[in-house]
Amino acid sequence: MGGNQLRRGDSRDQVRGMDDRIAGELPDHVRRNRMVWDSGLSAGFAARARRQWAADPHWGIWAVPQTELAVLPADLVGKDVIDLGCGTGYLSAWIARAGGRPVGIDNSEQQLATARAMQDEFDVHFPLLHGNAEQVPFPDASFDLAISEHGAVAWCDPYVWIPEAARLLRPGGELIFMRNSDLLTLCTPDAGPAETSLRRDQFGLARIEDADGAVIFHLPHGPMIRLLRTCGFVVEELLEVEPGQGAATVFDYVDIDWARRWPSEEVWRVRLSDAGAD
Numbered sequence: 234m235g236g237n238q239l240r241r242g243d244s245r246d247q248v249r250g251m252d253d254r255i256a257g258e259l260p261d262h263v264r265r266n267r268m269v270w271d272s273g274l275s276a277g278f279a280a281r282a283r284r285q286w287a288a289d290p291h292w293g294i295w296a297v298p299q300t301e302l303a304v305l306p307a308d309l310v311g312k313d314v315i316d317l318g319c320g321t322g323y324l325s326a327w328i329a330r331a332g333g334r335p336v337g338i339d340n341s342e343q344q345l346a347t348a349r350a351m352q353d354e355f356d357v358h359f360p361l362l363h364g365n366a367e368q369v370p371f372p373d374a375s376f377d378l379a380i381s382e383h384g385a386v387a388w389c390d391p392y393v394w395i396p397e398a399a400r401l402l403r404p405g406g407e408l409i410f411m412r413n414s415d416l417l418t419l420c421t422p423d424a425g426p427a428e429t430s431l432r433r434d435q436f437g438l439a440r441i442e443d444a445d446g447a448v449i450f451h452l453p454h455g456p457m458i459r460l461l462r463t464c465g466f467v468v469e470e471l472l473e474v475e476p477g478q479g480a481a482t483v484f485d486y487v488d489i490d491w492a493r494r495w496p497s498e499e500v501w502r503v504r505l506s507d508a509g510a511d
């Protein structure tokens with residue numbers, strides 16, 4: 234990364250200056266996804282942000298409480314955390330309230346505008362960086378925890394953002410990500426909600442181009458485990474999400490009947506081994 238790096242404690246102006254330098258070098262999928270998020274998708278997330286900032290930690294499209302789905306580590310006090318694709322920032326806010334020291338990075342200025350408004354409203358402040366989670370301007374080994382809830386994990390190239398997360402973590406650091414399950418991805422056609430039959434091939438699955446111009450990524454379990462091991466991670470847990478009683482979602486790509494039969498989302502908890510990559 235050369236000298237273009239931030240350090241914890243840098244001012245908001247320094248962080249914004251770095252945004253501009255990164256913007257000229259965006260890969261095509263990052264540029265396309267920025268447009269999709271800034272021009273449309275961010276509005277629905279802005280409308281929900283206040284409720285999410287106010288709530289206790291909960292996860293994914295079914296809002297499963299942290300007490301039922303232990304995604305965050307029990308002790309976050311003093312931990313340096315990078316939230317990769319932080320969106321409206323509620324996850325980082327929960328981490329800050331638990332004593333952690335989050336930094337959020339997101340590709341959408343609109344999402345970050347909501348995050349900044351929420352920071353002021355709830356008086357919970359942490360650095361927010363406008364940039365690409367595949368190339369984070371912090372030195373090696375800056376963080377104890379890297380986390381992504383449907384952020385970088387869905388919108389970034391896994392062969393770039395996962396090595397980048399490994400670079401950012403200290404030895405023994407943890408990477409946690411929540412994404413759609415393999416099965417949900419395989420049962421979702423190009424248009425419309427998940428069906429009860431397979432609609433995609435699994436072999437070769439990695440990059441999916443949406444009709445609206447977005448590019449999303451889903452690496453199935455086998456290649457994902459290979460990639461994680463290559464980057465020096467040990468898989469500690471794979472949690473498959475079952476919605477609780479009365480769960481509902483505002484998203485239209487899967488319904489509750491489907492999600493009660495099969496895992497619609499999954500949470501990976503992996504740790505950087507002290508020994509480093511294979």
Ligand SMILES: C[S@@+](CC[C@H](N)C(=O)[O-])C[C@H]1O[C@@H](n2cnc3c(N)ncnc32)[C@H](O)[C@@H]1O
Pocket residue numbers: 263266267270278317318319320321322324338339340341344364365366367382383384385388389
């Ligand atoms: C579904 S949201 C998840 C964020 C958060 N959990 C939420 O629900 O608000 C996906 C986020 O990933 C961001 N994103 C997409 N591509 C990105 C990239 N290359 N680097 C950083 N963030 C990215 C989007 O801008 C969006 O805010």
